[in-house]
Amino acid sequence: SQQGEEDPQALSIQEGENATMNCSYKTSINNLQWYRQNSGRGLVHLILIRSNEREKHSGRLRVTLDTSKKSSSLLITASRAADTASYFCATGLNFGNEKLTFGTGTRLTIIP
Amino acid sequence: DTGVSQDPRHKITKRGQNVTFRCDPISEHNRLYWYRQTLGQGPEFLTYFQNEAQLEKSRLLSDRFSAERPKGSFSTLEIQRTEQGDSAMYLCASSSERNNEKLFFGSGTQLSVL
Numbered sequence: 001s002q003q004g005e006e007d008p009q010a011l012s013i014q015e016g017e018n019a020t021m022n023c024s025y026k027t028s029i030n031n032l033q034w035y036r037q038n039s040g041r042g043l044v045h046l047i048l049i050r051s052n053e054r055e056k057h058s059g060r061l062r063v064t065l066d067t068s069k070k071s072s073s074l075l076i077t078a079s080r081a082a083d084t085a086s087y088f089c090a091t092g093l094n095f096g097n098e099k100l101t102f103g104t105g106t107r108l109t110i111i112p
Numbered sequence: 113d114t115g116v117s118q119d120p121r122h123k124i125t126k127r128g129q130n131v132t133f134r135c136d137p138i139s140e141h142n143r144l145y146w147y148r149q150t151l152g153q154g155p156e157f158l159t160y161f162q163n164e165a166q167l168e169k170s171r172l173l174s175d176r177f178s179a180e181r182p183k184g185s186f187s188t189l190e191i192q193r194t195e196q197g198d199s200a201m202y203l204c205a206s207s208s209e210r211n212n213e214k215l216f217f218g219s220g221t222q223l224s225v226l
Binding site for chain 2: 018031043044048049090105
């Protein structure tokens, strides 16, 4: 079963604009991660934020986490055509993170 | 670090046939995971191994599915008596003991059951 729900399901923006996608989840978590998937390929880890953190940055990525609302957002600044992909949030429940539970994904299209 | 390798990339089979997929994780990674992904959905957890021990199986993994990791290195996922509903992308991932939170995924095996 899917733990997270991403919003929106699809997003199209012009190159250079910022893209924001949101993730909501249902249970208490240890950490939340974001992954990117290009069409027909495997997933690539982008960033991890722990339950005791509120914001994290990595290059053009900014992730926030609100555990009281059980939600997270991923902001991609200054988007590029190469950012076109599907983005998934994934939650880790146990300290050892034996498994990740993925959301349904946001399909991001960057228009050159 | 050559990445996670999966074979084959694509498999087309007829309903009722058995299929087997292989995953070679990153060499020093002791954890290996199998996920299934259908079109437009996120990956769904199937099972995971720590070394050669299979530690958790999803209810999605019916009796027709079996996974092994005999020497704690590569893993195989077998589906017996395939059904059309088994059509999906089967993804393998691995993680290291030192940083087991971050998963490294292979490119997947796309299964089509006719």
